[in-house]
Amino acid sequence: MKKIILIIVMALGISAVSLAQEDPDNGQRGNGSRIEALKIAYLTKKLNLSTDEAQKFWPIYNEYMGEIRKTRIDARQNKEGEIPTEEKLLNIRKKYNGEFGKALSSEKVNTFFKAEKEFGTVLQKELLERRMQKMDNRRPFRGN
Known part of the structure; x- marks a missing residue:
């Protein structure tokens, strides 16, 4: 139970930080903060981190x-x-492959990079x- 609460608190903390950040393109908060919060929840579920792993992983993830x-x-x-x-971007991933390896097993590091890619695919599909749906809703109703 403590593990779940800690992960939720950490995810909310990270979400709060990302909500406070402004979109550099227009100076306003955008959908990026919501998407980042969804990504964190997705990764948390996929990685199934222990309390110790979570404490080490999330600061590295933020960097x-x-x-x-x-x-x-x-x-x-x-x-x-x-x-x-x-x-x-590939060079950054290679660099952080080693950094994540300090916090997680090599199996979980691989799972992280796969889950990150999967999230992008799921997001694009959504x-x-x-x-x-929006386009379908704009079409005029042609009933008999």
């Missing part, structure tokens, strides 16, 4: 995400090509479904 965000923002601002940006 990792900070570097990922900064790289993406810099690439967008500098109109950098896709391949150089992906190379930078967004596509919502767009399709």
